[in-house]
Amino acid sequence: MKLRSETAEIQELLGKYCRTGEEVALPGITEGRVHHYRRLVYNAVKNTMDQAFPITVASMEEEEWDKLVHEFFSKHPTTSTQIWKLPYEFYQYHLSAGTAGRLKKPYLNDLLYFEWAEIEIHTMPDKSIDPYTDKGDPLSDKLLLNPEYEIIRLEYPVHIQAVKGIELKKGSYFVLLYREPGTGHVKFLDLSILHAFILTRIFETGESVQSFKGEIAQLAQVESEKYLDNHLTDFVNNLIDRQMILGYRKV
Amino acid sequence: MKGSVGIGLRRDIADEVLSSDIIHPDFIEFAPENWMGMGGYWNRIRQRAVEKYPVSCHGLSLSLGSPEELDWNFIKDLKVFLDENKVTVFSEHLSYTKSNNAHLYDLLPIPFREDAVDHVADRIKKVQDFLGRQIAIENVSYYTPVAAEMTESQFINSIVEKADCKLLLDVNNVYVNAFNHKYDAKVFIDQMPLDKVEYIHMAGHEQIEEDLIIDTHGKAIIDPVFDLFEYTIQKMHPVPVLLERDYNFEDLPAISAELEKLRSLIKNHWEAVHETSK
Numbered sequence: 001m002k003l004r005s006e007t008a009e010i011q012e013l014l015g016k017y018c019r020t021g022e023e024v025a026l027p028g029i030t031e032g033r034v035h036h037y038r039r040l041v042y043n044a045v046k047n048t049m050d051q052a053f054p055i056t057v058a059s060m061e062e063e064e065w066d067k068l069v070h071e072f073f074s075k076h077p078t079t080s081t082q083i084w085k086l087p088y089e090f091y092q093y094h095l096s097a098g099t100a101g102r103l104k105k106p107y108l109n110d111l112l113y114f115e116w117a118e119i120e121i122h123t124m125p126d127k128s129i130d131p132y133t134d135k136g137d138p139l140s141d142k143l144l145l146n147p148e149y150e151i152i153r154l155e156y157p158v159h160i161q162a163v164k165g166i167e168l169k170k171g172s173y174f175v176l177l178y179r180e181p182g183t184g185h186v187k188f189l190d191l192s193i194l195h196a197f198i199l200t201r202i203f204e205t206g207e208s209v210q211s212f213k214g215e216i217a218q219l220a221q222v223e224s225e226k227y228l229d230n231h232l233t234d235f236v237n238n239l240i241d242r243q244m245i246l247g248y249r250k251v
Numbered sequence: 252m253k254g255s256v257g258i259g260l261r262r263d264i265a266d267e268v269l270s271s272d273i274i275h276p277d278f279i280e281f282a283p284e285n286w287m288g289m290g291g292y293w294n295r296i297r298q299r300a301v302e303k304y305p306v307s308c309h310g311l312s313l314s315l316g317s318p319e320e321l322d323w324n325f326i327k328d329l330k331v332f333l334d335e336n337k338v339t340v341f342s343e344h345l346s347y348t349k350s351n352n353a354h355l356y357d358l359l360p361i362p363f364r365e366d367a368v369d370h371v372a373d374r375i376k377k378v379q380d381f382l383g384r385q386i387a388i389e390n391v392s393y394y395t396p397v398a399a400e401m402t403e404s405q406f407i408n409s410i411v412e413k414a415d416c417k418l419l420l421d422v423n424n425v426y427v428n429a430f431n432h433k434y435d436a437k438v439f440i441d442q443m444p445l446d447k448v449e450y451i452h453m454a455g456h457e458q459i460e461e462d463l464i465i466d467t468h469g470k471a472i473i474d475p476v477f478d479l480f481e482y483t484i485q486k487m488h489p490v491p492v493l494l495e496r497d498y499n500f501e502d503l504p505a506i507s508a509e510l511e512k513l514r515s516l517i518k519n520h521w522e523a524v525h526e527t528s529k
């Protein structure tokens with residue numbers, strides 16, 4: 001390498017200062033100026049996190065939030081070349097650092113993940129869509145799901161309530177997030193475990209609902225076939241209205 | 252694109268740039284990093300923009316000035332993106348944005364030193380070879396030199412020569428640096444390799460201390476920067492000129508008027524000279 005190690009060290013020292021804010025002795029600088037670099041660098045990261053995690057920000061004191069951003073940025077070497085992907089690294093960092101336990105905010109990981117998932121679904125690369133029609137039978141025909149979706153599992157219902165008192169609601173929650181084809185907006189829906197099972201199964205196998213209705217009946221512990229058919233028909237039609245199910249696969 | 256006037260495509264004004272009557276750029280510029288690998292709503296905006304306008308790209312994270320290795324996975328994606336979007340001019344900053352393998356998302360000043368010249372020129376050459384095109388490197392605003400052993404203009408000249416690359420001359424940055432480091436902006440322009448300029452940036456800035464200006468791209472271009480622009484373009488050949496505006500878009504007609512002002516200055520100098528030399 002043509003760069004002298006001394007020059008490289010000076011550059012890295014400035015980089016380190018920008019990441020940590022801990023003062024360093026840099027040669028040949030104008031007094032009172034270098035702190036602007038720390039400010040600009042940190043603000044770029046902080047603004048990105050503020051925008052990515054508005055619910056998390058609102059759930060705690062500003063100082064506490066600032067500490068989380070500072071800790072992340074000073075300890076974690078950021079790898080995203082694209083700053084809009086940085087919130088995922090933030091979530092990952094705090095998950096592995098055990099921040100939720102340390103702050104006695106057991107819901108924190110879920111909250112960060114839920115807020116990140118919204119960005120992820122909004123920006124994920126476009127997926128190709130198989131041919132479909134809007135005419136068909138909700139139960140016996142094969143359904144085509146909107147491929148731009150994700151079902152996430154949470155321990156705390158951060159998608160339906162504020163964090164106050166949420167510690168008492170520990171359980172198993174499923175949230176469907178998907179991108180509306182026309183607008184590109186992200187929509188989310190609270191799902192029962194049964195509905196999560198049905199959607200995942202359709203997506204993975206492409207089967208009609210009818211073809212695994214026996215398993216659904218067992219899981220749901222429903223004996224009346226008529227009741228189950230009505231329920232499943234409503235479920236499918238509702239998701240068609242919401243554009244989570246695009247229609248019926250063309251054979 | 253020569254002699255044309257463009258604007259940076261920011262999300263806040265994407266709708267207006269695509270469909271309103273208020274703003275009429277000849278071309279648009281965007282940062283690949285803000286759009287690469289992205290689907291959905293913003294991808295559609297990007298597609299529409301690329302269909303409507305010629306596109307130049309201004310990179311953010313190549314980090315040409317870093318001590319560590321270039322990120323070849325990123326550069327491969329970048330090449331695909333530039334080709335897909337039929338990008339005419341690709342530029343990057345003469346600075347570093349990554350240190351100890353951590354991204355910093357802002358432009359840090361490279362020490363103006365001979366070894367850094369060799370190092371950075373080498374990296375620019377490697378990137379140019381891989382992309383199969385010359386790139387334009389931009390003179391950046393800086394708020395303090397760091398361990399300099401030569402002047403900024405020597406640094407820029409040496410790199411452009413050794414790397415055999417183009418220069419993106421940011422006229423506002425020259426003004427900002429001249430103010431912050433107390434030198435004469437016109438003398439600096441005279442020292443630049445103007446024959447290598449491929450592209451010009453113009454922008455507003457903010458004076459935050461008595462002796463310090465920060466390059467914010469958030470305000471209108473001030474008259475002394477327009478004057479410096481006029482001074483500069485009289486000395487060089489026509490190139491595309493871009494208005495950089497990153498936020499504060501409330502007064503779009505005023506931004507549109509800035510584009511018009513740049514157009515009329517260009518017309519006065521570049522087109523007039525072109526006419527008389529016919």
Ligand SMILES: [Fe+2]
Nearest residue numbers: 389421452495
């Ligand atoms: Fe610029």
